[in-house]
Amino acid sequence: MPNKRLENRGLTIGYVSERTGLSPSAIRYYEDERLVLPERNESGHRRYARSDIRRLSFVMISQGLGFSIAEIREALATLPEHRTPNKGDWARISRKFGAVLDARIAQMQALRSRLDGCIGCGCLSLKTCALYNKRDKAARRGQGPRYLLGDPVEID
Amino acid sequence: MPNKRLENRGLTIGYVSERTGLSPSAIRYYEDERLVLPERNESGHRRYARSDIRRLSFVMISQGLGFSIAEIREALATLPEHRTPNKGDWARISRKFGAVLDARIAQMQALRSRLDGCIGCGCLSLKTCALYNKRDKAARRGQGPRYLLGDPVEID
DNA sequence: TATTGAATTAAAGTTAACTTGAAGAATTAC
DNA sequence: GTAATTCTTCAAGTTAACTTTAATTCAATA
Numbered sequence: 001m002p003n004k005r006l007e008n009r010g011l012t013i014g015y016v017s018e019r020t021g022l023s024p025s026a027i028r029y030y031e032d033e034r035l036v037l038p039e040r041n042e043s044g045h046r047r048y049a050r051s052d053i054r055r056l057s058f059v060m061i062s063q064g065l066g067f068s069i070a071e072i073r074e075a076l077a078t079l080p081e082h083r084t085p086n087k088g089d090w091a092r093i094s095r096k097f098g099a100v101l102d103a104r105i106a107q108m109q110a111l112r113s114r115l116d117g118c119i120g121c122g123c124l125s126l127k128t129c130a131l132y133n134k135r136d137k138a139a140r141r142g143q144g145p146r147y148l149l150g151d152p153v154e155i156d
Numbered sequence: 157m158p159n160k161r162l163e164n165r166g167l168t169i170g171y172v173s174e175r176t177g178l179s180p181s182a183i184r185y186y187e188d189e190r191l192v193l194p195e196r197n198e199s200g201h202r203r204y205a206r207s208d209i210r211r212l213s214f215v216m217i218s219q220g221l222g223f224s225i226a227e228i229r230e231a232l233a234t235l236p237e238h239r240t241p242n243k244g245d246w247a248r249i250s251r252k253f254g255a256v257l258d259a260r261i262a263q264m265q266a267l268r269s270r271l272d273g274c275i276g277c278g279c280l281s282l283k284t285c286a287l288y289n290k291r292d293k294a295a296r297r298g299q300g301p302r303y304l305l306g307d308p309v310e311i312d
Numbered sequence: 313t314a315t316t317g318a319a320t321t322a323a324a325g326t327t328a329a330c331t332t333g334a335a336g337a338a339t340t341a342c
Numbered sequence: 343g344t345a346a347t348t349c350t351t352c353a354a355g356t357t358a359a360c361t362t363t364a365a366t367t368c369a370a371t372a
Contacts, residue, residue: 179360179361181360181361181362182359182360182361185359185360185361189359197368199367199368199369200367200368201368201369219359224358224359225358225359226358
């Protein structure tokens with residue numbers, strides 16, 4: 001088993017891939033999305049810092065919490081100068097994430113109780129049904145698929 | 157204002173579009189997805205039944221609850237012979253939907269409390285962090301984007 | 313009847329988060 | 343030193359839920 005870990009400066013994408021479980025293509029994609037910003041060696045190969053593994057872990061965990069890449073990028077942008085999240089940063093960001101989750105849960109619970117009120121009804125009328133909220137055409141953005149649980153919430 | 161509502165047999169797509177607020181292209185798409193099955197007149201134009209408006213309302217409301225078209229198709233498939241959901245059907249289906257929502261809420265709450273436990277921690281370690289659950293590669297289906305809140309739940 | 317408005321199909325575009333493939337360059341292993 | 347890996351870029355494909363466009367045909371109105 002060869003040592004492709006740290007050649008003189010920085011980690012190779014293959015090594016980072018192994019350590020995080022992310023595929024190289026996903027890691028390159030995250031670079032396109034500016035979630036990681038590796039350096040390059042003389043011949044153009046990516047060289048990652050040790051802290052990038054932590055950074056990518058942050059990305060994966062945040063995704064697990066249900067946040068989009070755009071949201072994660074925003075969260076990372078609140079960090080001073082391209083720094084990888086440390087303990088204090090995580091405390092701050094995760095508190096914010098928690099508030100967003102709370103809001104999502106509350107929204108789902110409200111929907112759930114509206115449904116409960118409608119179970120016996122069966123009117124299915126777009127005019128009167130409490131379950132149907134006409135999405136205002138004006139506010140719709142983009143044309144891709146709508147999110148399963150409403151448009152993404154913005155993080156502060 | 158012309159009366160394009162019911163010419164001899166059935167409603168035109170334009171009329172159904174007006175009544176439901178859905179665009180004609182969306183209604184045609186739902187036909188591709190076999191959520192509605194209109195007849196055709198001699199020259200090939202779609203002719204909808206009055207009950208199709210109700211059927212489409214069902215679709216829209218179910219989407220508002222967070223269900224995918226595939227899930228809605230499954231739910232409609234439980235109805236005897238292509239019938240539009242009536243009050244009894246709705247009671248049965250909405251009870252099932254409610255259970256799915258409950259499960260989703262419970263899942264989010266569990267995640268939320270795990271996050272709470274991690275706020276002070278900040279380890280962000282893929283090995284030990286309770287927030288990171290390695291998705292088993294084996295179970296992954298398809299290659300499109302993952303759902304924001306986990307893979308879609310199947311409706312009995 | 314002529315024109316306008318509505319409908320039809322088929323193909324391609326859109327977002328999100330990646331993957332797959334091709335073709336070539338750099339690195340590593342032997 | 344040469345073969346086998348790994349890496350690079352760029353373009354195109356994938357899911358979901360539709361929209362947009364194009365080229366026509368049908369239906370309704372004046």
